[in-house]
Amino acid sequence: MPIYFIFLFPAVAYLMGSVSGAILFSKVFNLPDPRTIGSCNPGAANIFRSGKVYLSILVFMFDLLKGMLPVWLAYRLDLPLLYISLTALAVCIGHIYPIFFQFKGGKGVATALGTIAPIGWDLSGLILLVWLLVVLISGYSSLASVITAVLAPIFIWWFRPEFTFPVSVLACLIIWRHHDNLERLWKGGESKLFRLNKRKK
Structure with a gap:
């Protein structure tokens, strides 16, 4: 395999990550730009x-798949761990800092989950379960994301220890992206996911 082919993976993964599902589907369905409503x-x-709700499911699946596909392909091609890790980091950085949208993107939670899926469905299922439980108990999506990001490297270390470092880097990136949410949580100003949705109804 040519060496340039290996280095192409992170670059292509970044470009894939830069395609925002939320903005794309909002345009397709003639809805307001998500960067101008709610939390922006x-x-x-x-x-x-x-x-x-239907659109949020589409966005979640889109962001998850764009994280999963490049990592899955790199994994299936049996590329070195370093390149698989760089591919996972690149697609998440693309989502968070997209070149197509002035480097202003999302928090990277669904995309990061997608990058973990090729490592093991049982592992990604456990991570998703933790996120859902925290959301159901607390009502805060941001709190669920931060707690899941903290626990994810521990789960990875238990199941697939060789991926502990890259997942830890992803976890730190996600926690950093939630620093504003953490400040609002501390001050009691963070919006609950379900309560806010019910008010809209």
Whole structure:
């Protein structure tokens, strides 16, 4: 395999990550730009808060798949761990800092989950379960994302220890992207996912 082919993976993954599902589907369905409503974050949670449940599911699946596909292909081609890790980081950075949208993107939660899926469905299912439980108990999507990001490297270390470092880097990136949410949570000003959606109804 040519060496340039290996280095193409992170570059292509970044470009894939830069395609925002929230903005794309909002345009297709003639809905307001998600960067101008709610939390102004182009992600599935903000779409959900607007009352468009079906669209939030589409956005979540899109962001998850764009994270999964390049990592799955690199994994299937048996590329070195370093390149698989760089591919996963690149697609998440693309989602968070998209070149197509002035480097202003989402929080990277669904895309990061997608990058973990090729490692093991049981592992990604466990991570998703933790996120859902925290959301159902607390009502805060941001809190669920941060707690899941903290626990994800521990789960990875238990199941697939060789991926602990890249997943830890992803977790730190996600926590950093939620620093505004953490400040609002501390001050009691963070909006609950379900309560806000019910008010819209």
